Amino acid sequence: SYVLTQPPSASVAPGETATITCGGTDIGSKSVHWYQQKPGQAPVLVLFYDKDRPSGIPERFSGSNSGNTATLTISRVEAGDEADFYCHVWDRTTDHAVFGGGTRLTVL
Amino acid sequence: EVQLVQSGAELKKPGESLKISCQTSGYSFSNYWIGWVRQKPGKGLEWMGIMYPLDSDTRYSPSFEGQVSISADESISTTYLQWSSLQASDSAIYYCARRNWDMKDAFDVWGQGTVVTVSS
Numbered sequence: 001s002y003v004l005t006q007p008p009s010a011s012v013a014p015g016e017t018a019t020i021t022c023g024g025t026d027i028g029s030k031s032v033h034w035y036q037q038k039p040g041q042a043p044v045l046v047l048f049y050d051k052d053r054p055s056g057i058p059e060r061f062s063g064s065n066s067g068n069t070a071t072l073t074i075s076r077v078e079a080g081d082e083a084d085f086y087c088h089v090w091d092r093t094t095d096h097a098v099f100g101g102g103t104r105l106t107v108l
Numbered sequence: 109e110v111q112l113v114q115s116g117a118e119l120k121k122p123g124e125s126l127k128i129s130c131q132t133s134g135y136s137f138s139n140y141w142i143g144w145v146r147q148k149p150g151k152g153l154e155w156m157g158i159m160y161p162l163d164s165d166t167r168y169s170p171s172f173e174g175q176v177s178i179s180a181d182e183s184i185s186t187t188y189l190q191w192s193s194l195q196a197s198d199s200a201i202y203y204c205a206r207r208n209w210d211m212k213d214a215f216d217v218w219g220q221g222t223v224v225t226v227s228s
Contacts, residue, residue: 001170033214035153042203042221043145043153048214086153090213095167097143097155097215 002091004100011106018074020103022087025068030089032070034063037102038083046085047072074105082107110134112142112204112219119225120194127190128222130204137185138162141207143215144178144189148200158207159187194226 005023012018022032032050035043046057050065060075074081087100115129130142143158157168161180168178177190189202202222205215 031212031214033212035215037153042218043205043215044218045211045214045216048216049212052211054211054216084152088153088215095158096169097158099145099153099155102152 001094001096002089002098004087004089004098006085006087006100006103008101009104009106011108012074012077013108014077014079016077018077018081018105020072020074020085020105022070022072022100023068024070024089024098027068027070027089028066030065030092032063032065033088034061034072035086035088036081036083037086043086077107079107081105110206110217112206112217114202114204114219114222117223117225119227121228122195122226123193124226125190125192126194126224127188128202128224129186129188130219131184131186132206133185135206137180138182140209142180142187143205143207144176144187145203145205145215146172146200147203147221153203156189156202161187194224196226196228198224199226200224 034047036046037043047063051063062073084102086102113131138161141158144156146154156172159166159178180187204219206217208216
């Protein structure tokens with residue numbers, strides 16, 4: 001089965017840029033989606049189709065996807081961005097969803 | 109506005125059965141896949157399965173196949189997740205989420221989650 005690998009943690013100072021990666025074999029050929037989950041809350045979609053933002057998501061959130069790595073970038077990080085972030089793809093051979101293990105972003 | 113509203117927290121004993129619900133509104137229920145996701149305390153998201161209400165086509169993660177059952181009632185735009193015999197290891201938060209084909213199959217709207225606690 002397809003596996004997505006994320007670093008368990010990342011930290012960034014306010015105002016700086018956070019980068020969270022999601023690794024998978026030939027992930028560049030898939031559509032990657034990203035979710036933000038704050039403590040005690042349900043996940044929220046922040047990027048779909050590698051880099052598209054749903055309505056209401058700030059432009060500070062951006063993404064890229066190529067080769068074996070997809071990346072979520074958060075510019076001008078704010079304290080309120082602190083959360084767990086998950087990447088997600090569909091395994092098209094089985095039509096099964098796959099989530100990465102999640103990355104906890106800490107704002108210093 | 110698209111909304112997914114889940115049923116309330118449950119406290120059950122091992123061996124008991126359970127059915128939790130996810131009531132949807134604001135869109136054509138029959139034409140979007142609905143998925144279920146488990147999150148154990150302090151852990152990540154685990155995909156359980158999805159159902160297409162229009163024809164009841166259902167896909168399960170191998171980890172959950174045979175352990176749970178997903179169903180839907182189109183007349184009330186509601187999907188269900190069911191266990192016939194709970195175990196303590198089923199204690200978790202369960203989320204339903206809409207799979208949006210217009211957003212390359214992202215889960216664009218999520219329910220608030222249902223906390224299930226299984227304890228003797």
